Amino acid sequence: MIIEFLRNPKNTGSVISSSQFLVQEMISHISPEGTIIELGAGSGVITRKLATIQSVDTIYTYENNPIFHKSLLKIDKTICVSDLFTMKERHQHQKVKTIISSIPFVNFSTTTKAKALSDMSTVLDHGGKLIQYTYLNRCPFGAENLEQNKLILTKVKKVWLNIPPATVFVYEKNDNL
Numbered sequence: 001m002i003i004e005f006l007r008n009p010k011n012t013g014s015v016i017s018s019s020q021f022l023v024q025e026m027i028s029h030i031s032p033e034g035t036i037i038e039l040g041a042g043s044g045v046i047t048r049k050l051a052t053i054q055s056v057d058t059i060y061t062y063e064n065n066p067i068f069h070k071s072l073l074k075i076d077k078t079i080c081v082s083d084l085f086t087m088k089e090r091h092q093h094q095k096v097k098t099i100i101s102s103i104p105f106v107n108f109s110t111t112t113k114a115k116a117l118s119d120m121s122t123v124l125d126h127g128g129k130l131i132q133y134t135y136l137n138r139c140p141f142g143a144e145n146l147e148q149n150k151l152i153l154t155k156v157k158k159v160w161l162n163i164p165p166a167t168v169f170v171y172e173k174n175d176n177l
């Protein structure tokens with residue numbers, strides 16, 4: 001992770017992998033059935049934990065740095081794909097219950113972030129969750145953008161035992177908005 005951070009800090013977003021405390025907090029919000037989409041899987045610290053959950057049958061790991069694919073492919077139940085912007089086409093008719101994301105959205109332009117949020121909303125089912133962490137205290141997405149995409153912020157939790165400390169945001173898709 002350190003080498004990839006030095007090579008491309010904006011894309012990698014972190015010097016070291018998430019702590020087990022952060023992984024546990026992220027995982028505690030998933031709907032543990034069927035297919036899970038993981039964005040920005042890195043070397044698979046969250047993926048490996050997801051794969052141990054019996055009711056999870058498939059994990060689509062979106063990771064745009066091919067260096068990480070080798071370790072992701074070794075993890076049970078994993079289908080390893082590339083850029084998150086290929087997600088919409090693959091899953092838009094499937095309607096998934098959980099997207100768990102480590103994508104460093106703070107480094108994205110406003111337009112790219114808006115496109116990503118729209119794609120994530122398209123593939124999420126009514127009641128489905130988007131779980132995202134960031135190293136900042138504030139929500140990575142704007143209120144207006146969230147509303148347009150029928151996403152409601154339902155939980156915010158600070159995880160101090162991570163380097164650096166992180167905040168987990170949980171959003172729920174509500175088609176009735």
Ligand SMILES: C[S@@+](CC[C@H](N)C(=O)[O-])C[C@H]1O[C@@H](n2cnc3c(N)ncnc32)[C@H](O)[C@@H]1O
Pocket residue numbers: 011012013014016017018039040041042043044045046062063064065068082083084085102103104
């Ligand atoms: C902060 S790391 C998270 C790694 C791991 N999930 C963790 O929590 O330790 C973010 C990851 O997102 C990946 N990433 C950044 N932009 C991406 C994109 N557009 N599509 C897919 N992956 C992306 C980076 O390559 C990096 O591995």
